[in-house]
Amino acid sequence: MSSNPTRRQFAKAAALTTAALAFKPFYILQARPKLDGEILGHGGQRYRLQQGWGNLDSSKFPVKNCHEMVQDKQGRLIMIGDETKNNILIYDRSGKLLDSWGHEFPGGHGLTLWNANGEEFLFICDPNLSKVFKTDMKGNILMTIEHPSKVGAYKADAPFKPTETAIGPDGTIYIADGYGSQWVLRYSAKGEYIDKFGGPGDGDDQFATAHGVAIDNRDKANPTVLVTSRIHNSFKRFTLDGKYISSIFLPGAYVCRPVVKDDKVYAGVCWSRLKYLNQTPNSGFVTILDKNNKVISNPGGTKPEYKNGQLQLMVQEKPLFMHCHDVCIDEDENIYICQWNAKQTYPAKLVRV
Template sequence: MTLGLEKTVTKNDALRAGWVLPKSKRDPHGMIVGQGSFKYRVDAHWGRVDRAKIPVENCHGLAIDSKGRVVMMTDEPRNNIVIYSRDGKVLDTFSTHMPGGHSVKIVNENGEDFMYLVDSGWIRNRLWDGHSTEAWDSPFNRVVAQSGFIAKLDMAGRLIFSIGHPQTYGAYRPDQPFRPTDIAISDKGDMYVTDGYGSDYLLQYDSQGRYIRHWGGHDNIDANYNLSNTHGIGIDKRTNTPELIVSSRGAQCLKRFTLSGEYLGTIDANGAYIGGPIFKGEHFYAPVCWSHIDGKNQDDSGFISVFDKDNRVVANIGGTPPEYVNGVLQPMQTTWDVFNHCHGLCVDDDGNLYVGQWNANQSYPMKLERL
């Protein structure tokens, strides 16, 4: 890879120097990425459209409906939902009035698809000072936080119900922030919501949105129940007893719980600030937003991890090959040449991946074609 200057920079050069290549210099289109039986050809142009007609800020969530369409959730209120055909043609767009649009899950209920959407509470600031972009506690930063919410809609975008701040039903104190990040729906319709930008609890609701319980947070006597920036969640149905797999992104791991909240175990993701699982057959995929390098989460260092039926990493797409020494996963990190920050992810029936990114120069989703 090059910096556009006379010097050629290898991955090791970049890691040693702490360099991050400019986004404008990256064009992974046509590259082959991954390891072993998980190799893909990158189609970086798959989701590109006219920015003037269909703008995006961050491509936060992706899901596939029963018709095989790829549904993308963005935090651009003019078109929170963008629906693609499998060949990358836009079929529909509409607003759901979610300035913090963050996650989408699609469930077929009695033959009809429904969208479950999550707004994380982050909004563009109308009082922005014009230059602050990471002053998160400033009232003049480019984005500021408010309370988020969850909503169930039909596929035409009509609202069925919404769920707001847990203080309204006594589960949170008024001073506890609620900024949810992801949702999973069980076979009986229970909803499990990660409050990853708020108070780091995992909340359970029934199919009608009625509160059941919550657990997690930061200050449990048993630290196994603690969650840190719990960013994603999925229901693991690979065995006869379904369980939850929940990201504790700040702790570089995923945690396993029963559907009623009992801790079952931790899945190491050493070096990876990892999101929630997307299941396909005996494996699951998880987006990684940052690699842990030089003691911090480095910008533009995302990749995708693939886990087997034993919850061991078997491939890192856009990352270094996984290695276990005496059963211990060694630190994983980016190869610097494909992604910025992996966030939204879905997989089709042919094993192709569709990837959306946060903070990636307003890029559209790309397709990774399984080889």
């Protein structure tokens, strides 16, 4: 059997890391930049940082890890975390708190908004509970998807720690078991099991930390599924029924879920390659891909560079962010950033300039 393209690319990234250590300065030793007003990004995708945008009274509305955020049709920004005093925090675009709810999600992690012909629902992944919940917009649980062994998809002792969902054009529910057994499972809109694809491994159609999943509908006639394979520094593309198509390699970037907005894909980078060599212990940045899946800007990270058509190693440039876990994009292309393991940091905002 020929060597796997993903494995070859991953080996190349390791070689690039060694080169980076030899020729690049250690970014963690740079002077600490300003917290607010810093201009970040590259080319036509530049932003002014508002680090304290989502700050609240922590005695009333505490957070542990701000995991993910979505925007509803009213323009409200809905964030999920793993603090059971208020799993859900709902902001307006100015950073004002509008509402909070949720006490039953100790591992509150994945948050997906589904607009079903004008009626909106939320899907919440809790890897601690090994469950996925469908709720209304006030948090009332309407459906629960439990361990796949209950429908014969897993053995009883196989780990199931779902991290993200996506909803297909026909209502099919895609569940990424990113902290568990590395499958993407498909269920009907009613919660009936259909099948699964992926699984653990280094094959093109396999995953190593299948952390995120999204429907890429930029080609309206041919929507596809994008799945994060974080350890592979990749997004992997599949047909709606789970057939592998291609990979988007992002060397050095341990990406979280892909967020599709208009003709671009955005993602939080939870850490960059140098993190594992103890150079950037709290690294992270945001990466932005254009309609051709070419990286065009890395707010907080190094400028994207292509040589002979190959994207070069990307790392954190300035120590502004700690483990960018998710992004949410509003209608003005402002970016809201949720951070994990970030000293109980509230969401930050990047204002498009």
